[in-house]
Amino acid sequence: MKDLSLLVFLPTFGALALLLIPRRQTAALFKAALGVSLLAFCQSLWVLYRFDGDSAGMQLIERLRWIPAYGIEYAVGIDGLSVFLVLLTAFLVPIALLASWTIHERVKEYLFFVLLLETGMLGALVAVDLFLFYVFWEVMLVPMYFIIGVWGGQRRVYAAVKFVIYTMAGSLLMLVGIIFLATRNFQVTQSLTFDLLRIVNLHLPYNEQMWLFLAFALSFAIKVPLFPLHTWLPDAHVEAPTAGSVILAGVLLKMGTYGFLRFAIPLFPEAALAAAPVIIALAVIGIVYGAMVAMMQDDLKKLVAYSSVSHLGFVMLGLFAFNLQGVEGALYQMLNHGLSTGALFLIVGMIYERRHTRMIEDFGGLWKQMPIFSAFFLIVTFSSIGLPGLNGFVGEFLILLGAFQESPVWTALAASGVVLGAIYMLWMFRRVVFGPLDRPENQRLEDMNLREICMLAPIVALIFFMGVYPKPFLSRMKSSARLVLQRVESQRLAVPLIRSETVVEGKTARGN
């Protein structure tokens, strides 16, 4: 077992080891789980160290024959598209575990599921075999289903079922698409394989590409979530426990955008080009729509959830701009969103634990009572708003820069999201943190404790670092992003017919 596999399965081993600890020793259980996740984080750093930022292709590849009869392999690898998402995942899980310290029921099962979820996420990010990807993709669902459904809020079962069925509905189509793709590949090359690196060379007719793209895109778009497929998200977020929300926002949503970049776009470049105007339109609608709906929420978690719709709209816009700035910006924004939205959910969780309410109107004047908390909140808020000097700006700027080349008008609309973001975030922040501390329940609130500072401090440090010095990230993303773009670009040049269709569609879309 080499670097990547060790990383992927470390949490599983940890989860299994947890079973040996008596259920009543919750402290030991927590410490063990935290230790395992920290080990996994160290391993992810090791992977980053071994990663060669200049090369574009898959690295650290491992292959094992798994179901030879169908050509299914256990194949994992990592490249510039996935390396930082892997790191983000391994970074957020220990923080999510720290945030779970206040859970008292069924601790053992809970920790087991969180660690299993980590394996699912890491596996989906490093899978190079389509079938293996699908397995990990579904593996992520199960622990999340339980985390929401068992440890969630009032309407947890409704939210959990909605989350699973909605996501499943999309992913089943993807499974059909994967099988079809492997079969077509077999017809052409006479070798049965699910290996992405080989199937990617298959050139399908435009028609088939389009159908397959739609099957994959639907599955990923639900996960992102792309407007109008987003309504599972607020429900899931509101009901999930803090750690669930952090992981959901931090990593699971990125699986959708990552899926587009890793599979849907390189496998079906012509179709992706043709669909770009529609997806850009939906992304921009999502940016504005998500922001406007977020503005009017009374529930803090719902507000953050809808802000995710808005932020992920930016990511999609960047991806489908099909230039280096757009794709790099999108990748960067995935990380930013993971950090800032993850931190926002942690922050909401902290005051929820203290006051058992998430309603904005129940707060006000917290700065007086909780200055450290408020300072962290302020930084994270401005990171989410995209203040230059913090991480969010770099991503948003690159996305807008890339998108502007593709379509100035849509970019202008998207940039209005920058204004709207300031409106809803500052309005919320003012109502929660500023003003008189007039509610008696709030006058005894305690400021952040050491554990909570340990959760937020690393995130805030990264928020600053990524805002000031994005180079180590961008330089490692560049080659792999270029590779994807070359595939798209070659289609643009090779099939002028399709290109002209794109232009026509683009015009009508813009005309609306």
Added chain:
Amino acid sequence: MEFSLLRLVPLLPLFGAIVNILFWRRVSRRFAGYLACTTVGLSFLLSLQVFWLLPATRVLHDTLLTWIDSEPFKASLGFQADPLTAVMLLVITGIGLLIHVYSLGYMGRDEGMVRYFAYLNLFVFFMTLLVLADNLLLLFVGWEGVGLCSYLLIGFWYQDHTNTIAGNKAFIVNRIGDFGFLLGLLLLFWELVRLGAPSLNFADLRQTVHLLRPESVTFITLLLFAGATGKSAQIPLFVWLPDAMQGPTPVSALIHAATMVTAGVYMTARLNFLFALSPETLAVVAWVAAATAFFAATIAVAQNDIKRVLAYSTVSQLGYMFLAVGVGAFSAAVFHLFTHAFFKACLFLGSGSVIHALGGEQDIRKMGGLKSHLPVTYWTYLIAALAISGAPLTAGFFSKDRILWEIYSNGSVYLWLVGWLTAGLTAFYMFRQFFMVFHGPSRVAEPVKSHIHESPRVMTVPLVVLAAGSISAGWLATPEFMWGSVWDRWLQPVLGAEKAVAHAAAGEEILLMALTILLAAGGILFAFMFYGRESRIAARIAASPIYQLLANKYYVDEIYDRLFVRPFTAWATWLARRFDPGVIDGIVNGVAGGVRASSLTWRRIQSGNVQHYLFAFLAGTILILVYFLGR
């Protein structure tokens, strides 16, 4: 020339801010204040050194690192100091230092003093970053960063909702302008890519922009100017600045009068070679500026809050600066920026001293007769008020007349007329305020009366320094018929030689000057007649409908509220309450419900009754047979 100490100019105040934030619980208030003053003082000394080094070297560079690199886009964390930057640095760190020192006294008893000085230091960091940036994107970092500090300091006393609402308004209105700025930047970049010269470095831009297509230059500059209307409070985005007076008064002096709000003027001066390429944009700038200058001055006439008068005055004076920009007289614009920093900071700090003496009172109707109680404040305020009114030989006299002369010699008589009338209004509202505060019978509330005291040294010394500047700063650029202008020679490498300001027409220039002085004197005289002595005219004016219109600021806030804020929130509410849960989620749940309903129907065939199954089996077989046999 490389000058690696340049980075310390912004980084020292940043260091001060970080120390004060991280150790906010450990450090004493006094230490926080001294630390903040020291860091800004050191920055000021460095700025002086930059100033000394410049004549020999033309421009200083200091590049820290590559910030964003995404082929073909590249922006570095790089600083440059040229004569324009040097002037701005001296204003920011010099006046900044005075205001830091003043704050030691003004904020001395505030429990949030550590936080206050951290924010103030952070502001100096971002503002010096803004003027030191060697590329447009880094300028934008400073640009938004000062907005952040403005937001934090307006809402400094956060327990009062009015303050934090004003803070939000400032940030959001500025963001609307920044939206334009950002789009302008993007358009500029891709147009440059088209030319094969994708660099937003100012040094490169200077070489490349003349290759741009004229219509794209107009678009770009208009979008950038949209950003300036936000930051520098021009029509239509000026509405945030009067509300920004909710912050502590030294903040109003530093951020909302002397430095931050002039960032828009600095930006246009920095990009003067770009703006000069588009006569259309310059015309728009000039008319927006003229309208703003006049409009804000009329509002100032009818305000009773001591700081609000000054706030509208600032809006009006910023209009003057943009008027100069609009006729291509960038050097005159920056000159007025420079002199305005002195007298407006002096006025604000003076008003702070008055407010301090009266225990927080800001309504000038409840002042009067303060001359004898606050002698230093009185005299410095008088000097600054004379300077802003354009009294001969004061700073404002030279800078304002320079602008008016540039407008006139540019051939824009109507613009000149607006500027001229505004000069009269300026003198009137300033002295209306001055007389109401310092002269006449005391209208101070009884309990306060006995406590009126002159402010401590730490506050009056900055006042005296600024008053001295309000007189002498103007002598740097006098008309040709006096001893000429050092100022223009200094800025020439950046702003280029001014268009031939008709030297021959000295007589005409003197005539215009006389006209302005006359009007200003008239303004002061009227102010004295109405407000400087016992008079019933003041009450009669206050009752008139025009006065009411002005006192209510032409109802601009109310109009914006009806036109934009309310429809927008109504829309958002509809989306959030009806459309999203009803329609979008409704469809999702509808599909799920449909599947469920059809399953409920079809599950009946799974009855478990063998006879039913056999019947269905038989019926199916018959149907298949009929189908195949019937073909």
